[in-house]
Amino acid sequence: MSTYRFCVSVMPKPGILDPQGRALEGSLPHLGVDSVHEVRVGRRVELSVDGASEGAARAVVERLADELFANPLIESWSVEAMARPALEAAR
Amino acid sequence: MSTYRFCVSVMPKPGILDPQGRALEGSLPHLGVDSVHEVRVGRRVELSVDGASEGAARAVVERLADELFANPLIESWSVEAMARPALEAAR
Known part of the structure; x- marks a missing residue:
């Protein structure tokens, strides 16, 4: 039994409203960034x-x-395996 | 002048409370996942x-x-260059 570290990217699908993206663009x-x-x-x-x-x-991750x-x-989402560094103790 | 696509990952620093992570773990x-x-x-x-x-x-991205x-x-954040696919028209 080993431990694997993954990252899941979750993005709004094309055409779906993205208010956070609009807010960032508005800033x-x-x-001074165009x-x-x-x-x-x-x-x-x-x-x-x-x-x-x-x-x-x-x-399991999927x-x-x-x-x-x-x-x-x-x-939409995608899964990526991450390198296994010394895990940042998160607790 | 070219157009480049980047992705920025923003994660809570180690030791910083992460209520969304705790909520997911609670689910x-x-x-049936242990x-x-x-x-x-x-x-x-x-x-x-x-x-x-x-x-x-x-x-600029940094x-x-x-x-x-x-x-x-x-x-903490990190920047990654993305491949330049046909851009999903987001608007």
């Missing part, structure tokens, strides 16, 4: 999973991404 | 930047990450 002129566009804001979920293999651990982390109607 | 037992731990939730900001070079564009996207007191 750019105040910072070269930035197409701002989209989503979530990033990092998690550790115990599993017999990376594949088994990834299957299930959680679909059922818990994202709303598949309006958000 | 795991209801899904192999997941160290859940951390942050933001992912994707943006396009016009610039004379990737370096110049990245400098300034925005520090001044607008993240609160450096409690969040």
Whole structure:
């Protein structure tokens, strides 16, 4: 049994309203920035999973991404394996 | 002048309370999942930047990450260049 670290990126699907992205874009002129566009804001979920293999651990992450982390109607998600650094103790 | 696409990952610093991560962890037992731990939730900001070079564009992104996207007191951020696919028309 090993521990694997993954990151799940959850982004609003194309065409779905993204109020946080619009708010950031609205702030750019105040910072004198006019070269930035197409701002989209989503979530990033990092998690550790115990599993017999990376594949088994990834299957758990994909299930959680679909059922818990994202709303598949309006958000798309992707899973990436992360290097296993000394884990930042988060508690 | 070219357009570059970047993604900025913003995560709560180690030791900083992460209520969204705790909430997700609290939901795991209801899904019958006991192999997941160290859940951390942050933001992912994707943006396009016009610039004379990737370096110049990245400098703009790093300034925005520090001044607008993240609160450096409690969040850390990192910037990654993204492949330039046909951009999902976000508007």
